[in-house]
Amino acid sequence: MTEKSAHQPGDTLEVGGSVWLRSGAETLGGAARIALLAAIRETGSITGAAKAVGMSYKAAWDAIDAMNNLAGEPLVVRASGGKGGGGTTLTPAALRLIDTFRAIERAHRAFLQQAGAAIEGFAENWQLIGRIGMRTSARNQLAGKVATVTRGTVNDEVQLALPGGQTVVAVVTHESTEALGLVPGRDAVALIKASWVMLMTDDRARLSARNQLEGTVVRVTRGAVNAEVSLSIDDSTTVTAIVTNESVDTLALAPGQHAVAVFKASSVILGAGFGG
Template sequence: MSESLLSSSAPAAAEPGSSPAPLELGGSLWLRTGAETIGGATRIALLSAIRETGSITGAAKAVGMSYKAAWDAIDAMNNLAGEALVVRAAGGKGGGGTTLTPRGLRLIETFRAVEREHRKFIERASAAIEDFAVDWAMIGRIGMKTSARNQLYGTVSSVKRGAVNDEVALALPGGQAIVAVLTHESTESLGLTIGASAFALVKASWVMLIVDDAGSGGTLRISARNQLRGTVTRVVRGAVNAEVSLALDHADGGANAPVVTAVVTNESVDALELAEGKPAIAAFKASSVILGTND
């Protein structure tokens, strides 16, 4: 069985301020029997080292394992395979030797052959996909599952350090922005620097809807830091509450406008006269925003 994945071609993280390492398609390969995994590249490397050295001690050293870990791996492989792959000859002043059975030798060759074909597949798949890194990042975002109704993607436009927390602004497609407050540790662990891609999660129940009857078009004087202007696109009433969706004002006229959804009472919908096509403002606190990134 094999697994393909996205990996960086650089072994270490890029230095601050430097360009990120290019992304490429990578993969891993392992052998299974029924529902159990016999081993992957590491265990096959151990078998190969045993073949070359004739010694558990030498093989363990060659693959960077402890002697105990090597024997544990051998026992596991023998048990899962249902037959011996490795046998240890007793006795002698040197303590005997360790050899592979014909089945163990064949397993190495089988793995190497499949590994070569898997590598060719990865190379062909990588060459066939244009803008692979961009597409893969998008696949990761759209496949994300979360209880937060609002999932907004953007780019970090500013990071302001405070005494305890940081204030991070995320520029959304279309020109508006979301501000989040989070700890220094979270900012650093997520790699939130200017220009980095991130997504914001906001529960629908945390969003307040406001109608600016004065038509000022500016920032309203309320404690909620985030005030996103848009147009109501849908109102779905329930027994007590209603779900109201708002397409945010967008620089291109709204064709690709992000949508924010709020859950408010039916009484609020009536009082604010919220209906499809009516302008409104989605407001929520910076502390209500959860930021995340795709690794």
């Protein structure tokens, strides 16, 4: 028996594609994340919005954290309970983002229709362009501006200023500094895996780790062995760490508690926008 090919010679090729908004080198959001924002606007609830777009509550919060971090300002604001019952609202920046995305999406569809009809081989080449794109698995993607670049004998120390005033320090090679065009004022993104982040509750402790970001615990999600702890560093920046459940209990980590995210400068990967 022969397997039928997904594409038959007589089939008509159609041009496809999707719109993604980017912040520097990282993806801020695509159709799914914009749909989540729109659903939050309609429902006034993270739970209701997640259900409306077919997303888990945790996945919705992860997407919101990522968008806030990369936007450099709050997009989603969760109000505490009270006379009005609290709820979740979008900032003016988020509302503009939805409108901008919808307008770009309409123009994008029109462009694909015109290009597909006018350019020979456009469909195959467009698919290849999409495959070339790369995403990162780093849980923490913190957007900021390069504050200082200190030249060393072999490596450079780069300080990235976050929106809330705290800084992230990375140690990179001279070649990386030059290749990424890292100079003061340049937009960049710090990538840190959640497993590289340690947490402490006493900010008076002396540690050799160069990065010590103070914040407030906003979520603790327990697993069988480890827990995912999210720390709000400022209004738009969240850092997530993966620690053991035992550590959560020992440090008494719970929402509202002050804590410090600790990670080495050598654990930070920097990214900068292409052609920017």
